Amino acid sequence: MENERRLDYGETTAPDEHxxxxxxxxxxxxxxxxxxxxxxxxxxxxxxxxTLGNFSASTGKAKSKKTFNVSxxxxxxxxxxxxxxxxxxxxxxxxxxxxVDTEQSRxxxxxxxxxxxxxxxxxxxxxxxxxxxxxxREYSPAVRVEVIDYALRQNQGYGxxxxxxxxxxxxxxxxxxxxxxxINKMMEWSSKxxxxxxxxxxxxxxxxxxRGHIGTEMSNKAETVLVISKNNECPSVSxxxxxxxxxxxxxxxxxxxxxxxxxxxxxxHSFCEAPRQKSKQRTGFMGLTIExxxxxxxxxxxxxxxxxxxxxxxxxxxxYEAIGFKRGRNVxxxxxxxxxxxxxxVIKRDKLFYYDxxxxxxxxxxxx
Numbered sequence: 001m002e003n004e005r006r007l008d009y010g011e012t013t014a015p016d017e018h019x020x021x022x023x024x025x026x027x028x029x030x031x032x033x034x035x036x037x038x039x040x041x042x043x044x045x046x047x048x049x050x051t052l053g054n055f056s057a058s059t060g061k062a063k064s065k066k067t068f069n070v071s072x073x074x075x076x077x078x079x080x081x082x083x084x085x086x087x088x089x090x091x092x093x094x095x096x097x098x099x100v101d102t103e104q105s106r107x108x109x110x111x112x113x114x115x116x117x118x119x120x121x122x123x124x125x126x127x128x129x130x131x132x133x134x135x136x137r138e139y140s141p142a143v144r145v146e147v148i149d150y151a152l153r154q155n156q157g158y159g160x161x162x163x164x165x166x167x168x169x170x171x172x173x174x175x176x177x178x179x180x181x182x183i184n185k186m187m188e189w190s191s192k193x194x195x196x197x198x199x200x201x202x203x204x205x206x207x208x209x210x211r212g213h214i215g216t217e218m219s220n221k222a223e224t225v226l227v228i229s230k231n232n233e234c235p236s237v238s239x240x241x242x243x244x245x246x247x248x249x250x251x252x253x254x255x256x257x258x259x260x261x262x263x264x265x266x267x268x269h270s271f272c273e274a275p276r277q278k279s280k281q282r283t284g285f286m287g288l289t290i291e292x293x294x295x296x297x298x299x300x301x302x303x304x305x306x307x308x309x310x311x312x313x314x315x316x317x318x319x320y321e322a323i324g325f326k327r328g329r330n331v332x333x334x335x336x337x338x339x340x341x342x343x344x345x346v347i348k349r350d351k352l353f354y355y356d357x358x359x360x361x362x363x364x365x366x367x368x
Contacts, residue, residue: 038051038053039052039091041077041089041160041196042087042160042196043086043087043088044250044253046250047247048247049242049250050160050196050198051196051223052091052094052159052190052194052195052196053195054197054223055186055190056225056226057166058073058199058226058228059200059203059215060229061202061203064230064238065230065238066228067112068115069228069238069240069255070198070200071116072086072263073088073198074097075116075119075120076088076120078097078116078120078128079119079120079121079122084240084263085253091159093157094158095130095157095159096132096155096159097132097158097160097162098160098162099113099116099132099134099164100148101135101164102136102137102144102168102169103165103168104137113131113133115262117131119262119263134147136168141170141171145182148161159195160195160196160197161198162198162200164199165199166200166201166218167202167214169182173214174295174319174322175213175299176213178214179213179216179217182214183217183221187221199218199222201214201215201218203227212322213321215322216322216324219244224242225244225245226240226241226242226243227240227241228240229241231254237255237256238254239253239269240252240253240255253265254271283325285331288323290343292325296322297319297356299318299319300318301353301354301355305354305355306353307352308351309351312353313336316332317332320332320335
């Protein structure tokens with residue numbers, strides 16, 4: 001077996017040699033190369049939030065009106081005008097938009113489509129040649145990825161792609177491998193087809209961190225991450241600010257929904273506290289909800305016990321980071337004691353750690 005492994009990793013066939021040589025050659029950056037500045041396509045005030053060849057995201061908790069916000073982005077791009085605080089301009093040859101919805105029914109998708117057309121000042125009785133709207137709710141994550149890939153291959157005129165929501169392109173939002181694969185797809189599609197992808201993802205219920213390992217990967221790689229949040233004192237008002245932005249930060253703005261069901265600026269709204277400062281507050285592990293602990297522990301354990309103290313700590317560091325609680329070894333040791341002694345969510349027997357089992361069940365597992 002050892003010799004076989006050395007053969008797998010140490011030797012390559014001729015076709016592989018050619019493929020790797022081509023990739024290496026295409027990946028080199030030379031001093032003599034010249035590159036054009038990526039076209040800027042969407043702005044808030046004078047801050048660029050989207051360029052071709054990159055991807056960005058909107059995130060927020062349930063019912064924060066994330067889809068209303070995205071509708072404004074699409075309408076501004078479709079009409080080439082300002083909608084809410086968004087200004088947009090897609091260059092010639094890249095003026096088609098693909099909207100992919102993975103969550104809602106066809107009825108609700110049609111409502112979103114109609115809202116976009118109304119915001120753009122276009123008739124709702126005819127399809128726009130520049131907007132394709134597809135509903136992939138009933139399909140598996142793998143099929144959704146295949147359909148998006150096929151659509152992009154078939155039409156090179158897309159300049160903006162909306163994926164609402166990205167978590168439905170994978171089975172487990174806390175899977176490191178799946179998260180990397182999906183983010184790699186975002187980077188591949190945006191670079192290969194010279195377009196911008198804007199994704200929608202939820203925030204954790206208990207804090208202001210982007211949900212799951214996919215959220216962590218997205219925050220690290222995205223050009224811009226917008227947060228849409230309800231105002232605490234006036235729930236009908238939604239606030240938009242930057243969680244992460246490569247450009248200079250824009251001034252937060254707020255919108256509400258009018259009687260006609262369209263998002264409009266909340267002109268007289270005042271911001272009591274900068275949301276960005278809120279998101280940076282570090283909470284202790286006792287401030288996490290039971291749901292958050294269970295989400296992290298389910299990802300850490302899977303359906304098997306973990307052997308050894310160090311393995312337990314490593315699994316916890318990875319899974320808790322995925323829910324937005326990134327801490328060092330000393331904190332994780334204290335957290336493990338809290339999980340075993342106080343919350344009783346984790347059971348330790350000899351060198352094995354168990355999750356979501358009674359002591360009697362753990363004993364039966366040992367006997368098996």
